[in-house]
Amino acid sequence: VIDADRLLDRLAARGIGLATGVPCSYLTPLIDRAIAGRSMRYVAAANEGEALAVAAGAWLGGTAGLVLLQSSGLGNAVNPLTSLNDPFRIPALLVVTWRAEPGGPPDEPQHHKMGSILLGLLEVLGVPARILPVEGWEAVVDEVLDERDRTGLPVALVVRHETFAPVTAERPTGAATMSRRDALLAIRRALPSDGLLVATTGFTGRELYALGDRADQLYVVGSMGCASSLALGLALTRPERRVVCVDGDGAVLMRMGALATIGAEAPRNLLHVVLDNGCHDSTGGQATVTGTTDLAAVAAACGYASVRREERPDALADAVGGILRGPAFLHVPIRPGTAGKLPRPVVTPAAVARRFQALVSA
Ligand SMILES: Cc1ncc(C[n+]2csc(CCOP(=O)(O)OP(=O)(O)O)c2C)c(N)n1
Numbered sequence: 001v002i003d004a005d006r007l008l009d010r011l012a013a014r015g016i017g018l019a020t021g022v023p024c025s026y027l028t029p030l031i032d033r034a035i036a037g038r039s040m041r042y043v044a045a046a047n048e049g050e051a052l053a054v055a056a057g058a059w060l061g062g063t064a065g066l067v068l069l070q071s072s073g074l075g076n077a078v079n080p081l082t083s084l085n086d087p088f089r090i091p092a093l094l095v096v097t098w099r100a101e102p103g104g105p106p107d108e109p110q111h112h113k114m115g116s117i118l119l120g121l122l123e124v125l126g127v128p129a130r131i132l133p134v135e136g137w138e139a140v141v142d143e144v145l146d147e148r149d150r151t152g153l154p155v156a157l158v159v160r161h162e163t164f165a166p167v168t169a170e171r172p173t174g175a176a177t178m179s180r181r182d183a184l185l186a187i188r189r190a191l192p193s194d195g196l197l198v199a200t201t202g203f204t205g206r207e208l209y210a211l212g213d214r215a216d217q218l219y220v221v222g223s224m225g226c227a228s229s230l231a232l233g234l235a236l237t238r239p240e241r242r243v244v245c246v247d248g249d250g251a252v253l254m255r256m257g258a259l260a261t262i263g264a265e266a267p268r269n270l271l272h273v274v275l276d277n278g279c280h281d282s283t284g285g286q287a288t289v290t291g292t293t294d295l296a297a298v299a300a301a302c303g304y305a306s307v308r309r310e311e312r313p314d315a316l317a318d319a320v321g322g323i324l325r326g327p328a329f330l331h332v333p334i335r336p337g338t339a340g341k342l343p344r345p346v347v348t349p350a351a352v353a354r355r356f357q358a359l360v361s362a
Contacts, residue, residue: 001134001162001163001164001165002132002134002137002163002164002165003164003165004029004030004032004033004034004164004165004167005033005038005039007030007137007141008030008033008034008038008039008040009038009039010138010141011039011040011066011093011141011145012039012040014064014142014145015063015064016040016063016064016065016066016093017040017041017058017063017064018040018041018042018043018054018055018058018063018064018065018066019034019040019041019042019043019065019066019067019068020042020043020044020045020051020054020055020065020066020067020068021045021048021051021066021067021068021069021073021095022044022045022046022047022048022051022068022069022070022073022250022254022280023068023070023280023283023284023286024068024069024070024071024073024097024099024283025282025283025284026070026097026098026099026159026160026161026162026163026164027068027070027095027097027159027164028164028166028283028284028286029164029165029166029167030068030095030164031068031284031286032167032169032284032286033167034066034068035169035286035287036169040066044286044287044288044289046253046254046256046289047073047076047225047254047255048067048069048070048073048074048075048076048077049076049077049078049079049080051067051068051069051077052067052077052080052081052084052085052092052154053080053084055067055092056080056084056085056088056090056092059090059091059092060090064091064092064093064148065092065093066092066093066095067092067093067094067095068095069094069095069096069097070096070097070099070283071096071097071098071099071100071111071114071115071118072099072110072111072114072222072224073096074094074096074114074118074121074122075114076254077094078121078125081125081127081154082125085153085154086126086153089152089153090152090153090154091148091149091151091152091153091154091155092148092154092155093144093145093148093154093155093156093157094127094154094155094156094157095132095156095157095159096118096122096129096156096157096158096159097158097159097160098115098118098131098158098159098160098161099111099114099115100112100114100115100116101115101118101160101161102115102116104160104161105161108221108222108344109221109222109348109349110201110221110222110223110349111222118158119158122156122158126153127153127154127155127156128144128147128151128155128156129144129155129156129157129158130143130144130156130157130158131157131158131160132157132158132159132160132163134163140157141157144156144157169285171279171285171336172278172287173335173336174277174278174333174335174336175333176276176277176311176333176334176335177311177335178311178312178313178316178332178333178334178335179334179335179337179339180203180204180207180275180277180281180334180337180338181207181211181338181339182313183273183275183313183316183332183334184204184207184208184211184246185211185313186313186314186316186317186320187244187246187273187316187317187320188208188211189317190316190317190318190319190320190321191216191242191244191320191321192242192321194240194241194242195216195241195242195243195244196216196218196234196238196241196242196243196244196356196360197214197216197217197218197244197246198218198220198227198228198230198231198234198243198244198245198246199217199218199219199220199227199245199246200220200224200227200245200246200247200248200251201220201221201222201223201224201227201248201251201282202224202248202250202251202280202281202282202283203281203282203338203342204246204247204248204275205219205220205221205345206219206338206342206343206344206345207338207339207342208246209342209343209345210339210342210343213345213347215355215356215358215359216356216359217352217356218230218352218353218356219345219349219352221345221349222349224250224251224254225251225252225253225254225255225258226255226258227245227246227247227251228245228247228252228255228258228259228262228272229255229258229261229262230245231243231244231245231270231272232258232261232262232265232267232270234360235267235269235270235326236265236267238269238360239267239268239269240269241269241360242269242271243267243269243270243271244271244273244320245270245271245272245273246273246275247272247273247274247275248274248275248276248277248281248282249274249275249276249277249278249279249288249290249295250279250280250288252274252295253288253289253290253293256298259272259298259299259302259304260302260303262302262304262327263299263302263303263304263327264302264303265327266303266305266326266327267326267327268305268325268326268327269326270326270327270328271320271324271326271327271328271330272299272304272327272328272329272330273316273320273329273330273332274295274329274330274331274332275332275334276290276295276331276332276333276334277333277334277335277336278290278291278336279336281336281337281338285336295329295331296308296309296329296331299329299331300329303327304327304328304329305324305325305326305327305328306324306325306326306327306328306329307328307329307331308324308328308329308330308331309330309331309332309333310330310331310332311332311333316330316332
């Protein structure tokens, strides 16, 4: 396995002064050491496209950029790669993980498509890519950076499972006491009998599933940040049903524009609950920027009809079961961590979607 500090030091020696990105559990040691800031500054981006642009700005400012992302996030990065880096001819080093590598360890369904097309997509995009080997990685890193310097364009290192040696990292512990599990239990308890629950990617959907699988629960695995928009489309189509979206702070930040759309469409039957643990808990606990962002104020400014902060499970249940005028926003500070090791749903996303649709139309 690779020592993250040694890799970062080597990149810094090749002129990289700024790292940015969105976490993937495969990259936890590398991101933790980048955050520690020994060899370069780290910017916690809201989405991978933004990260490409931050790195481009750093290059204009005189230092090369490093973008850390999951294979799923390459989807978010396609637009700046084609319409920013390409026309302006701005280089970057992408370190992209390979979830669901064909022949690799079993992975979740939301990674299968990108896992099978990752190398082909990079090729179509014209981004030269090399797999980062555990043995002899130094030479591969140098080759990729030589290519970057030759073309002046983005290049990529593809990271497989268990490439980096684990590191220990300080995690800030917030003041919140409620757990995600307690919040989900309160929401389930208070959900009206005709209510529909839409849960965001990562631990939230998995922890909800662990509490008991139900046809009125949709686990939005993948498409990080899209759960509230899906809930909007559902709420607009089914105005007679109460739709509750359970979101994460990292997911909300990734597509914060969705709040403006929800505020403008103003569905009275939509309740948007954000479980804010201040971090990307599902990928190792790296901090998000909600320490400096007041999500409740953002929702209010976007036109949500009711906005509240709830810090206790009972109050949360009252708010979910009560008659808040929608679109309503509940900001719920929670502490990081899960109740034990979470199962991954055995029911497929396609089956979940169909039984959910059948229930809604019944
Ligand atoms: C586009 C994209 N980038 C990165 C990921 C990897 N990822 C999965 S869950 C997650 C963290 C989500 O954070 P948050 O919404 O705060 O929920 P928490 O994990 O804290 O429950 C990340 C970064 C992803 N699934 N999709």
